[in-house]
Amino acid sequence: HLATSLPLPSERDHLRPRIDLVVFIIDIKSKYSLKNVETSLAHVDASFFLGKVCFLVTGVGRVNVCSIEMNAVCKLGETYCSPVLFCELELEGIRNATAQRLVRMLGICAGHTPGVSALSFVSLMRKSDDD
Amino acid sequence: EKADPQKTAFLLRKAWTLYSVSPLYGFRRARLRDYARLLGAFIAAEKQKGLAVEVGVELDIKVALSSLADIRGSELDQAALLVQLFSRSRASSRNSEDKPVWSGCFCSVFGDDLSENVPEHFTCLPLFLSHGAESYTSLVGSWFQKTFDCCFRRLAISPLNLSWMAAMWAGCKLDRAASAVELVFSVPRLLQPLDISYAIHPEDAKALWDTVQKTPGEITQEEVDVFMDCLYAHFHRHFKIHLSAARLVKVSTAVASAHCDGIVKILHSQYLPGVLMLLTELAISQIQ
Numbered sequence: 001h002l003a004t005s006l007p008l009p010s011e012r013d014h015l016r017p018r019i020d021l022v023v024f025i026i027d028i029k030s031k032y033s034l035k036n037v038e039t040s041l042a043h044v045d046a047s048f049f050l051g052k053v054c055f056l057v058t059g060v061g062r063v064n065v066c067s068i069e070m071n072a073v074c075k076l077g078e079t080y081c082s083p084v085l086f087c088e089l090e091l092e093g094i095r096n097a098t099a100q101r102l103v104r105m106l107g108i109c110a111g112h113t114p115g116v117s118a119l120s121f122v123s124l125m126r127k128s129d130d131d
Numbered sequence: 132e133k134a135d136p137q138k139t140a141f142l143l144r145k146a147w148t149l150y151s152v153s154p155l156y157g158f159r160r161a162r163l164r165d166y167a168r169l170l171g172a173f174i175a176a177e178k179q180k181g182l183a184v185e186v187g188v189e190l191d192i193k194v195a196l197s198s199l200a201d202i203r204g205s206e207l208d209q210a211a212l213l214v215q216l217f218s219r220s221r222a223s224s225r226n227s228e229d230k231p232v233w234s235g236c237f238c239s240v241f242g243d244d245l246s247e248n249v250p251e252h253f254t255c256l257p258l259f260l261s262h263g264a265e266s267y268t269s270l271v272g273s274w275f276q277k278t279f280d281c282c283f284r285r286l287a288i289s290p291l292n293l294s295w296m297a298a299m300w301a302g303c304k305l306d307r308a309a310s311a312v313e314l315v316f317s318v319p320r321l322l323q324p325l326d327i328s329y330a331i332h333p334e335d336a337k338a339l340w341d342t343v344q345k346t347p348g349e350i351t352q353e354e355v356d357v358f359m360d361c362l363y364a365h366f367h368r369h370f371k372i373h374l375s376a377a378r379l380v381k382v383s384t385a386v387a388s389a390h391c392d393g394i395v396k397i398l399h400s401q402y403l404p405g406v407l408m409l410l411t412e413l414a415i416s417q418i419q
Contacts, residue, residue, distance in 0.1 A: 032376035
């Protein structure tokens with residue numbers, strides 16, 4: 001399910017299946033996309049931040065058109081304890097690889113992979129000096 | 132010591148195309164006359180080869196190389212190197228005040244980040260500005276690359292860097308009436324390309340920057356973000372368009388103007404060192 005921002009319209013709540021993973025897409029060419037993601041984050045229930053949220057940063061193939069600061073994005077990932085994936089959606093090969101990666105993550109979040117849960121993503125996120 | 136404004140005046144009010152240049156190997160200041168001769172011979176040889184050149188570009192050229200100690204940040208920087216190409220055709224007068232048909236300037240303004248890590252025999256002049264026909268630029272560039280084993284790359288300026296320039300230059304104190312601060316945005320993914328030009332009264336822009344900047348002489352990314360966000364919000368209020376979703380491609384102020392393709396015009400002599408310092412930094416980060 002694709003949405004341009006959150007919250008999702010409430011009228012369709014009863015028709016919507018369970019949400020297992022929320023992927024926030026940030027385009028480095030668009031400052032607006034970062035702002036949009038920041039405001040949408042406020043509408044996500046806290047329980048999702050246990051491994052069911054990730055940030056997908058696209059446009060990294062062309063550093064010369066960068067409108068947002070990388071540090072800001074990485075800080076966002078740290079603040080929300082969620083992984084930040086970098087890709088270039090405009091290139092077909094990378095787009096396909098990224099889609100496969102997301103589907104694998106989704107499978108884990110939906111509980112289809114025995115022995116691994118969404119919480120595994122959180123423990124991967126923790127820095128080594130935290131332990 | 133203050134730089135002699137006469138010597139640096141040639142940099143003002145011209146559109147310069149910017150390049151980053153990796154350190155030059157085996158460059159010796161004492162040999163400038165030799166280098167000028169060799170470069171002149173190279174250009175003449177290329178003319179003999181019958182290279183296709185632009186109309187109006189002739190290759191009967193005299194080369195002059197000179198050092199400009201006035202263009203540098205500190206003693207740690209190398210003095211700038213000026214390359215000028217003069218037309219030698221019979222049509223031009225023998226007047227020594229001839230204007231060059233092409234100029235190029237290698238310089239480094241506070242480029243310590245690069246020069247402090249560089250091995251012996253290398254000369255660091257990371258910023259190159261060229262003015263004149265592209266064919267001359269590529270001839271001169273090829274000769275330098277072959278002779279000093281260096282690499283020229285067009286300097287691209289990202290929207291992030293352009294917004295820094297907008298904030299820095301809009302905030303400059305100017306004694307006389309300034310021109311508007313103009314930001315040009317390119318809107319992506321449309322059938323017909325669309326450019327949006329946003330002009331802001333220079334006093335309003337400076338007043339906005341003054342409320343945002345906390346420490347004079349220091350600028351942070353947060354302050355630049357707040358400055359730009361205010362401008363975007365103001366525009367959105369009036370036109371319902373999110374400029375933050377478009378791509379900033381050009382910034383023009385009374386101090387200087389810069390285009391994302393690496394083309395810069397410096398208008399105010401007082402801020403020339405500051406602008407060159409910023410451009411040197413961009414060139415160095417492109418090299419590293």
